[in-house]
Amino acid sequence: MTDGWPRYDLYVITDATLIPGRTHPEIARAALEGGADAIQIRDKSSPAINLCRAVAEIQPQARKYGALLIVNDRVDVALVAGADGAHVGQQDLPAREARRRLPRPAILGVSAGSIEEAKKAARDGADYIGVGPVFSTGTKPDAGAPLGLETFSAIARAVGIPTVAIGGLNLDNVAAVIAAGAGGVAVVAAVVTADDMAAAARALKRRIVEARKSTHGT
Amino acid sequence: MTDGWPRYDLYVITDATLIPGRTHPEIARAALEGGADAIQIRDKSSPAINLCRAVAEIQPQARKYGALLIVNDRVDVALVAGADGAHVGQQDLPAREARRRLPRPAILGVSAGSIEEAKKAARDGADYIGVGPVFSTGTKPDAGAPLGLETFSAIARAVGIPTVAIGGLNLDNVAAVIAAGAGGVAVVAAVVTADDMAAAARALKRRIVEARKSTHGT
Numbered sequence: 001m002t003d004g005w006p007r008y009d010l011y012v013i014t015d016a017t018l019i020p021g022r023t024h025p026e027i028a029r030a031a032l033e034g035g036a037d038a039i040q041i042r043d044k045s046s047p048a049i050n051l052c053r054a055v056a057e058i059q060p061q062a063r064k065y066g067a068l069l070i071v072n073d074r075v076d077v078a079l080v081a082g083a084d085g086a087h088v089g090q091q092d093l094p095a096r097e098a099r100r101r102l103p104r105p106a107i108l109g110v111s112a113g114s115i116e117e118a119k120k121a122a123r124d125g126a127d128y129i130g131v132g133p134v135f136s137t138g139t140k141p142d143a144g145a146p147l148g149l150e151t152f153s154a155i156a157r158a159v160g161i162p163t164v165a166i167g168g169l170n171l172d173n174v175a176a177v178i179a180a181g182a183g184g185v186a187v188v189a190a191v192v193t194a195d196d197m198a199a200a201a202r203a204l205k206r207r208i209v210e211a212r213k214s215t216h217g218t
Numbered sequence: 219m220t221d222g223w224p225r226y227d228l229y230v231i232t233d234a235t236l237i238p239g240r241t242h243p244e245i246a247r248a249a250l251e252g253g254a255d256a257i258q259i260r261d262k263s264s265p266a267i268n269l270c271r272a273v274a275e276i277q278p279q280a281r282k283y284g285a286l287l288i289v290n291d292r293v294d295v296a297l298v299a300g301a302d303g304a305h306v307g308q309q310d311l312p313a314r315e316a317r318r319r320l321p322r323p324a325i326l327g328v329s330a331g332s333i334e335e336a337k338k339a340a341r342d343g344a345d346y347i348g349v350g351p352v353f354s355t356g357t358k359p360d361a362g363a364p365l366g367l368e369t370f371s372a373i374a375r376a377v378g379i380p381t382v383a384i385g386g387l388n389l390d391n392v393a394a395v396i397a398a399g400a401g402g403v404a405v406v407a408a409v410v411t412a413d414d415m416a417a418a419a420r421a422l423k424r425r426i427v428e429a430r431k432s433t434h435g436t
Binding site: 073080101 | 263265266267268270291292293294295297298306307308309310311312315316319
């Protein structure tokens with residue numbers, strides 16, 4: 001994690017179930033090489049000890065690249081393993097309780113699918129909000145109906161903290177979500193299922209950075 | 219939870235997957251009516267928010283009966299939901315880290331399958347040790363080979379804290395594990411799959427209390 005305001009431009013979620021044999025550390029390493037600003041370990045089925053080991057293996061690399069390492073759902077694992085923070089969904093621990101257990105400077109991310117949820121997450125202490133699914137996604141079948149760009153943009157504008165767009169994002173649409181106000185772009189399949197994960201991350205990062213420049217008119 | 223040294227005589231684990239429709243609160247209620255001294259919510263697949271709700275629903279009843287309410291694996295859920303403690307296995311958070319996050323008077327239980335694991339768990343701050351599988355069990359397919367009564371007894375004698383026997387325990391063998399030095403008996407199927415869960419718990423409790431009396435020569 002770098003000093004100052006964390007960046008979420010390219011936020012890669014290391015789903016290790018999509019391509020057998022691709023482990024959390026392997027995905028994270030490639031994503032970091034490709035320029036990821038944040039890595040989230042998302043794994044609802046592995047034992048906690050394995051998640052702790054994954055954090056321990058990835059954290060030194062994340063620091064080397066100045067990237068954040070976030071653990072999905074398991075606030076206890078994030079705390080024990082020394083990750084930079086945790087991300088909770090609407091079915092995980094309540095954001096307010098997660099924040100209490102994970103005081104700043106730890107990072108707390110919270111998923112939201114509506115303006116109401118996003119505002120509540122911000123009130124409850126989120127540092128950033130994961131907003132989605134923006135587009136339809138095969139990676140998370142329970143993610144609900146896509147919001148579309150317009151609703152995403154309304155949510156992003158309704159809160160005063162960064163929003164990370166998630167759901168069906170790839171090289172063809174990341175520029176649009178940045179233009180719509182996203183503080184960053186979270187991807188799973190776009191990196192994890194790529195033949196060359198580092199190259200896929202690098203291409204996404206470049207597109208995101210370019211989109212931000214043209215959005216800001218610089 | 220009662221004042222003084224907690225009792226673990228009958229320790230019921232609320233596996234809600236064995237009999238469809240039997241929820242954690244329903245199993246816990248029956249177990250408490252039957253005299254359970256401790257309830258453990260064990261659920262590796264439900265979202266954390268559901269576990270928190272189960273704790274919230276069961277905790278008032280557990281207090282009414284002077285019983286402990288323990289959450290398996292999720293130290294964060296135990297903390298946030300206000301359970302009496304957590305139980306970690308060898309694949310969960312390391313016991314020492316769990317203890318650090320869950321200071322006394324919270325209860326920390328740790329699973330062990332050998333004298334070495336049991337001694338380490340005690341050093342790492344466990345309040346009791348779950349020792350098993352004593353007999354073969356169909357409830358936890360990954361539980362390993364049964365220890366048998368003799369090895370169980372050696373483990374129970376090797377540590378200075380209560381050991382709770384687990385694995386294949388039922389009305390026919392609970393007296394033997396108490397005689398072998400168990401501080402308590404943990405059951406899953408023996409209660410959860412019974413037609414009348416409260417009656418099953420009551421019969422187990424009676425057998426355990428009788429066995430303890432005759433073991434102590436009173």
